[in-house]
Amino acid sequence: MIIGILAVIAIGTLSNAFEKAYKIYAKQDLKNFISYEEANYQTDYKFINFTETIQNNGDSSEHTYGFTLSRGVIISAEGNPDDPYNSDTPFTVTSTHNKIPIKYAYNFVTGEWTETEK
């Protein structure tokens, strides 16, 4: 009985810890990606233009854009990469992990972080 209760608590804690780890992955990769885009803006005055979603499914840790994502993290973007700070077409990047139910978004114009359900 006691061992059963302990096992349930342990499984719950472990499940929470996994979810937290995946959230940290998604958040940290998004931060890294923001820095990566900002660095590009410093040199080229525009962001890297990508239309597809970039993700690491575990088969490769290196992406074609030269940016390394954590395993399971998916990043997508919206807006005009040539004019990312235009408030009419703000550049927004979204990050999530395939094992968590939420996604993080960052708006380059407002500098706001949002956390929403998938």
Added chain:
Amino acid sequence: MQKPYKRKLKNFLINRSFQLNILLNSLLYFVLVVMITMGIILYPMIQDMFFSTDPEIQYRAAQSFISVAGRLIPSLLILLVLVFTHQVIVSHRICGPLVNFFHTFNRMAAGDFTRMIFLREKDYLKPESRIINDTLKQMSRFIQQITSDTVQIELSVDTFRPEIDDPDIRKQFESFISDLKNQASKLKTDLSEFKTLDS
């Protein structure tokens, strides 16, 4: 041609309640061991992930956690399966002889000393079974010896005819001899109730 005997999983549970009790208890203890092991190994990473204010430390802790837990959990699950399988086999090798002992003891209680214990090659409790088999042989020998001695007593009493002149003493003696014969006969009947191994 005789078909080779294939042991089914249900045949591994000879004494279901006893074996399931052992299996359940060992699994529960193993789960406890797993929880303690995982707790000790993963706690520092979980603590950093949940309570650190530095995102870099949180990220590193998350990386370590995923990496360690990703290897630890499958290996512990494999171990759990191995422990379970091992427990089934071990309890089977103990319960097989125990069931054998149980039937032999029942027969011994009924006076039958003929049921020897034969164990399979990989069964446990072989020294104990040897002692029980030796006891059966020894008991059989004792009973056969007592039976033989009783027959000898009967024969000796039958042939024993001393010359006694005094009629009273002779009568007393004949009565004593008759009692002795009856006792010997009763003892022989009682001993014949036992089933013994052939010498």
